[in-house]
Amino acid sequence: MTEKNYFIHESSYVDEPCEIGKGTKIWHFSHIMKDSKIGKNCNIGQNVVISPNVILGNNVKIQNNVSVYTGVTCEDDVFLGPSCVFTNVINPRSFIERKEEYKQTIVKKGASIGANATIVCGYNIGRYAFIGAGAVVTKDVPDYALVVGNPARVLGYVCECGNRLKENNNEYKCNVCDKEYKIVDSNLIPRE
Template sequence: MNKKDYFVHESSYIDEPCYIGKGTKIWHFSHIMKNCYIGENCNIGQNVVISPNVKIGNNVKIQNNVSVYTGVICEDDVFLGPSCVFTNVINPRSFIVRKDEFKKTVVKKGASIGANATIVCGNEIGRYAFVGAGAVITKNVPDYALVVGNPAKIIGYVCECGNRLKKVENKYICNSCNKEYEMKNNGLSPKEE
């Protein structure tokens, strides 16, 4: 680790070995555990714990009070809102060790997870999906889907820029950036030019 390439507040702990990319900032009272990979230009807020073997992509923003447990992978450009929650075991008991049962959770490129949302392990949050504040994810979330509630349900779709898409005939249009999307067999995707 080369401390010249990234910032760590003096109140935080970094266990070795781990990789922290250039331009990343780790703020107050956070703990980065061994064998983590954290990409470039990430911003890790106050009181964040990143457990062993977690992979964080480039340009990821993790707000205050988030624990990213073993089994979680966050791809590039992910946003994790304040106090959102990940799990890594489906049926935890304090008196039974289940570390060999950790489930993988993937947050795909560009996805945003709102404050106080809960992500039940073993699920995938699709590319550029938007999980509303307080939502509880109990199944996979498709690309570009906007989900809210407990359990979370799709109530619409969002653009890569984060604004809600408007359905016009067979396509979805962003009123902010005018990008167009279309529904195909595999879900919503940007309209091919």
């Protein structure tokens, strides 16, 4: 960390080496651990822990009380709601070290995870997906999917702007921004 073109609150700890992008803000009582990579213009809320080797893309917003554990990658424009939870070991025991068994979790571009949601390790969150508050993710989440419940299940689809899409014969439209989508090979994709 040579040139400081980001903000770190005086109550936070940043271990070296790590990368922090221009314009990023790290707020009260947070801990950024070594070998993590944080992109440009991120906002890291109060009491957040970023573990070693975590990767955050650009414009990632992390609300208060979130721990992002080793094995997690958040692509650009991801939103992590207050107190959402990641895991990285599928069968933890305090008396058995399993650091070599950490599972990977990728939160893809534009996805949002609601407050108090739990993301079980080893599963990926699709592009622009929306995880409802309190949901427990136990399998991969498709692009644009709106998932809720325990275990999380697909309730519908959301637009890139975050609003729920209306369905008509496998065609989907956002009533807010007018963007249109279609199902192709069981995947929702934007219409061209």
